[in-house]
Amino acid sequence: AQKVTQAQTEISVVEKEDVTLDCVYETRDTTYYLFWYKQPPSGELVFLIRRNSFDEQNEISGRYSWNFQKSTSSFNFTITASQVVDSAVYFCALSEAGFGNEKLTFGTGTRLTIIP
């Protein structure tokens, strides 16, 4: 069975600080995808990134960066120079790949509050 653990329930940082959100996953599949979604107060889940299990390259997109390490089954998300607009609940998710139904298994989320 697949499982995603986000041990940090809530994090608060002062604006412009860097913050890292942790994600640890469990799966027996050798081929899978990892995702991060953002859920602002409006409630809509916003897709941020998808990472294939065969691609361990770190990725940077503006102030966002992701660190994927298969050895520790982790897919951590760092926001650099945080802004108030980054305040939201962030979810890490996992799906099997290649079987047609790529249903997502989500973690419980990390609520991030950026203090101005």
Next chain:
Amino acid sequence: DTGVSQNPRHKITKRGQNVTFRCDPISEHNRLYWYRQTLGQGPEFLTYFQNEAQLEKSRLLSDRFSAERPKGSFSTLEIQRTEQGDSAMYLCASSPAGTSESDTQYFGPGTRLTVL
């Protein structure tokens, strides 16, 4: 290109009543998913369609729940004889099949159900 839309956005009903929600996916997307999210939790998979075929249902989907996608476009989720435990946010997502993006699900704004 419009995103996934869901109606209604909010629904308040009395215990025992039936409710129906609608999801309109992104137009080229032939995969459609329903998830349920309760307070403080990540979304949980309910069911999945490829075109008009319902290919998988979670054990979370009791006999009181039924979902359809009659023409492979919009989908409806009906809950009969609602119970207070059905109170949750119901999220719909869609993804394209057969492309490099087929594993990426895009979510709608959700329908928040409150059962009194």
